[in-house]
Amino acid sequence: SLRLLHIHQNVPGVLSKVNEIFSRHNVNIDGQFLRTDPKVGYVVIDITASEEQAGAVRDELAAIPGTLRTRVLY
Known part of the structure; x- marks a missing residue:
């Protein structure tokens, strides 16, 4: 299990793009905090x-x- 951090400008659509990347790479998201x-x-x-x-x-x-x-992060 790994933990990643993504800091971004607060604009519509960023979280959608983030999750699309994980889906495209067949990576399961165990938890997410925004x-x-x-x-x-x-x-x-x-x-x-x-x-x-x-x-x-x-x-x-x-x-x-x-x-x-x-x-x-780790």
């Missing part, structure tokens, strides 16, 4: 994935327009 303020949002996502899947997902998350930071 918090926003008027300008910035962050989502903490627990997943079950191989290191290869996690790397591909992380790279695609970083490419979402409005992304401020993406990282694997």
Whole structure:
């Protein structure tokens, strides 16, 4: 199990794009926590994935327009 962090501009559609990436890579989301303020949002996502899947997902998350930071926490 891995935990990822995605910090982004708080605009409509970002969470949908995040979840689409996990679906496309056949990665199961074990848990998800979203918090926003008027300008910035962050989502903490627990997943079950191989290191290869996690790397591909992380790279695609970083490419979402409005992304401020993406990282694997553990």
